[in-house]
Amino acid sequence: MGSIQLTSAKNGLIGTVDVPGDKSISHRAVMFGSIAEGVTTVKGFLPGEDCLSTISCFQKLGVSIQRDEDSVTIEGKGIQGLQEPTEVLDVGNSGTTIRLMLGILSNTPFHSVIIGDSSIGKRPMKRVTGPLRQMGAVIDGREEGNLIPISIRGGRTKGIIHESAVASAQVKSAVLLSGLTAEGETTVKEPHKSRDHTERMLKDFGVITTSTENTVTIRSGQALKATHIQVPGDISSAAFFLVAGAIVPGSEITLTKVGMNPTRTGIIDALQAMGADITITNEVKDAGEPYADLIIKHSSLKGTEISGDLIPRLIDEIPVIALAATQAEGTTVIKDAAELKVKETNRIDTVVRQLAAMGADIEATDDGMIIHGKTPLNGTEADSFGDHRIGMMLAVASLIAGGETVINNSEAAAVSYPGFYDVLKKLEQ
Numbered sequence: 521m522g523s524i525q526l527t528s529a530k531n532g533l534i535g536t537v538d539v540p541g542d543k544s545i546s547h548r549a550v551m552f553g554s555i556a557e558g559v560t561t562v563k564g565f566l567p568g569e570d571c572l573s574t575i576s577c578f579q580k581l582g583v584s585i586q587r588d589e590d591s592v593t594i595e596g597k598g599i600q601g602l603q604e605p606t607e608v609l610d611v612g613n614s615g616t617t618i619r620l621m622l623g624i625l626s627n628t629p630f631h632s633v634i635i636g637d638s639s640i641g642k643r644p645m646k647r648v649t650g651p652l653r654q655m656g657a658v659i660d661g662r663e664e665g666n667l668i669p670i671s672i673r674g675g676r677t678k679g680i681i682h683e684s685a686v687a688s689a690q691v692k693s694a695v696l697l698s699g700l701t702a703e704g705e706t707t708v709k710e711p712h713k714s715r716d717h718t719e720r721m722l723k724d725f726g727v728i729t730t731s732t733e734n735t736v737t738i739r740s741g742q743a744l745k746a747t748h749i750q751v752p753g754d755i756s757s758a759a760f761f762l763v764a765g766a767i768v769p770g771s772e773i774t775l776t777k778v779g780m781n782p783t784r785t786g787i788i789d790a791l792q793a794m795g796a797d798i799t800i801t802n803e804v805k806d807a808g809e810p811y812a813d814l815i816i817k818h819s820s821l822k823g824t825e826i827s828g829d830l831i832p833r834l835i836d837e838i839p840v841i842a843l844a845a846t847q848a849e850g851t852t853v854i855k856d857a858a859e860l861k862v863k864e865t866n867r868i869d870t871v872v873r874q875l876a877a878m879g880a881d882i883e884a885t886d887d888g889m890i891i892h893g894k895t896p897l898n899g900t901e902a903d904s905f906g907d908h909r910i911g912m913m914l915a916v917a918s919l920i921a922g923g924e925t926v927i928n929n930s931e932a933a934a935v936s937y938p939g940f941y942d943v944l945k946k947l948e949q
């Protein structure tokens with residue numbers, strides 16, 4: 521277990537950060553490149569542990585993939601060209617890898633076994649294995665195919681109309697990817713629109729999906745053709761600097777080329793509703809994935825409500841938004857976010873316990889949390905519990921906490937942001 525000790529920022533955070541590549545887009549670039557015909561090149565790839573797990577799984581499926589820092593070259597095999605793996609496929613800590621890969625493996629008639637770490641060992645897979653089985657894939661696992669180790673043998677599948685109980689891009693993507701070869705059409709309906717990186721990137725690979733508000737349909741028999749993918753910066757990583765800049769007095773931070781896909785920009789809407797001073801410049805809107813530079817200045821924040829359609833647009837940013845809410849005047853209510861319970865940790869519990877230990881007035885609810893601000897925070901011995909977003913949120917909290925903050929299991933940050941603590945430290949004046 522690695523630990524770090526951090527103390528509060530003496531002055532503001534000043535500087536420019538080129539946040540690393542978007543995790544969701546990096547995963548998809550490797551997966552879609554692997555099942556495309558021809559050589560796909562990727563620039564701006566996130567070399568985080570989760571995306572490296574995706575590369576390693578597709579290498580075990582017989583795909584030649586070379587990486588040099590943030591550039592990746594993939595010699596695509598076509599959807600039927602993947603090979604039966606001779607070893608288990610280990611997804612590490614990555615929910616996106618296991619769920620999307622299950623969708624891809626439902627297209628091929630061979631046998632694979634998928635495992636992951638202790639966190640993945642608790643995360644529900646039925647939401648994906650259920651519809652894939654309905655389409656005809658042969659899947660087993662603990663708790664009737666809900667938990668790893670999971671085995672899958674795909675093959676001849678049939679399209680379905682799947683009504684997902686949760687707004688989840690991982691479920692939507694798995695079912696749509698299965699629809700690439702399933703007979704007829706495959707449709708996914710969701711209660712709220714989830715991130716649409718799969719639909720956008722499939723288009724870059726020449727595959728058309730049709731969407732209305734919360735419904736997406738794919739027609740079978742479309743082959744992916746290799747392409748070039750430029751990955752924008754990850755707004756979920758930018759979120760830590762947006763909150764750090766907003767809560768540390770005297771700060772001004774510029775974040776370059778941050779992905780601005782509207783299904784991901786809930787953090788900007790939420791922070792602006794709280795009064796944060798965010799400037800959006802150098803916007804590029806006509807790219808497959810839009811991006812822009814963001815400038816955040818120290819701001820006086822007020823409480824807000826975060827619920828409904830907004831939740832899937834900021835789901836991974838809720839830990840750090842909760843921290844911002846401890847520094848906002850008044851009450852912040854986060855609801856409709858029960859999905860937080862099935863992330864790398866139960867993020868309602870971990871956020872509430874860790875921030876309460878630092879002195880926040882915060883309580884857990886069934887589907888979110890209620891935070892009363894503004895309260896001073898004090899340093900304490902805290903823990904990421906192996907959850908990258910919790911480790912990084914605690915590091916931002918330490919900047920305004922009195923005394924020393926110790927973060928145990930701090931290495932978890934490398935799942936989505938290798939080098940995060942150093943980048944944060946360098947902004948201190």
Ligand SMILES: O=C(O)C1=C[C@@H](OP(=O)(O)O)[C@@H](O)[C@H](O)C1
Pocket residue numbers: 543544545616687688689690691693715835836859
């Ligand atoms: O599709 C994706 O890349 C992701 C979807 C979200 O999960 P859900 O699909 O479970 O909501 C998100 O939390 C995760 O970090 C990445």
Ligand SMILES: C=C(OP(=O)(O)O)C(=O)O
Pocket residue numbers: 543570613614615616617836863864909936
């Ligand atoms: C939930 C997350 O990722 P995943 O589901 O891919 O593990 C995350 O990055 O916050």
